Amino acid sequence: MDNQDPSARPHAQSRTGGKNHPSRGTRAAAGGGVVHDNSRHTTRFTVIGNHLAQHSELSLLAIGLAVHIQSLRSGAKVDIDTLAARFPEGRIRIAAALRELEAHGYLRRTRVRTAGGHMVTRTVSCNQPGRSGAPEEPRPRPRGGADKPVRRRALPAVPSPAYPAPDLLRTALGVLSGLRRDDPRLLLSATDAEHLVPGVAAWLERDLTPEEVQRALTSGLPREPLHRPAALLAHRLTAQLPPLPPFRAPDGPPAVRHPLQNCDVCDRAFRGPEPGTCGACAGGL
Numbered sequence: 001m002d003n004q005d006p007s008a009r010p011h012a013q014s015r016t017g018g019k020n021h022p023s024r025g026t027r028a029a030a031g032g033g034v035v036h037d038n039s040r041h042t043t044r045f046t047v048i049g050n051h052l053a054q055h056s057e058l059s060l061l062a063i064g065l066a067v068h069i070q071s072l073r074s075g076a077k078v079d080i081d082t083l084a085a086r087f088p089e090g091r092i093r094i095a096a097a098l099r100e101l102e103a104h105g106y107l108r109r110t111r112v113r114t115a116g117g118h119m120v121t122r123t124v125s126c127n128q129p130g131r132s133g134a135p136e137e138p139r140p141r142p143r144g145g146a147d148k149p150v151r152r153r154a155l156p157a158v159p160s161p162a163y164p165a166p167d168l169l170r171t172a173l174g175v176l177s178g179l180r181r182d183d184p185r186l187l188l189s190a191t192d193a194e195h196l197v198p199g200v201a202a203w204l205e206r207d208l209t210p211e212e213v214q215r216a217l218t219s220g221l222p223r224e225p226l227h228r229p230a231a232l233l234a235h236r237l238t239a240q241l242p243p244l245p246p247f248r249a250p251d252g253p254p255a256v257r258h259p260l261q262n263c264d265v266c267d268r269a270f271r272g273p274e275p276g277t278c279g280a281c282a283g284g285l
Helices: 026-031 060-070 080-086 091-103 166-177 190-204 210-218 229-239 279-284
Strands: 107-113 119-125 260-262 269-271
Touching (some): 060 119, 166 190, 166 210, 190 210, 190 229
Antiparallel strands (some): 260 269
């Protein structure tokens, strides 16, 4: 029989079940917490990070929707109509959950044009926001080493009114602000609107109504996306500027209407610059 070495460290016992983990079994059950009965998945499973499953700011609907989207195959439809037909929460709640995931980086949605010319929404699901597996394309560095700010191209010049009265400029700004109601692509920044106001005022100065100017700027726009709507409007204001209205001579002064007078002879009323006799009595004298 071999002698045991009292200085040797004992072998660690294998941990099976919950016998060696009272915190996972007995204590959890005694405290009323959750007890996990887990089995190892070998097929049809999706790995979800705790940063998503236990997210402190996402709603429960957004977390569940992200789990569902990450479990789908590539190319599966995840638009609002498809998800609303799959789940009972409805379009409004599903749209809000998608916006949550997009705000926290779990979804990226962009509008792209297909080969057939149709605009579609491309959705990219990120299981770890900020850690894209696709390498970023290196940006060419400008000459000189340091990155220089991108200079914005100046807008084309626009005509100016002969008399830029404040009311005229205010009406022109109202025309530009209302263009987006006819076409959302014509939403202008404050800087672009300030540049275009004199051009619209020049049109209004030519006896056109605000409605006529608005129709001239919004009719016949191209169907493709407008990358610089302010440049397009500046071109139209210059190239399609209507001519000045024909000169009209001012009307002569109105006829003088003399006050009523009483005739000194017959006492009848007549019009005259001074008191006296009427025409009939003056002719008989």
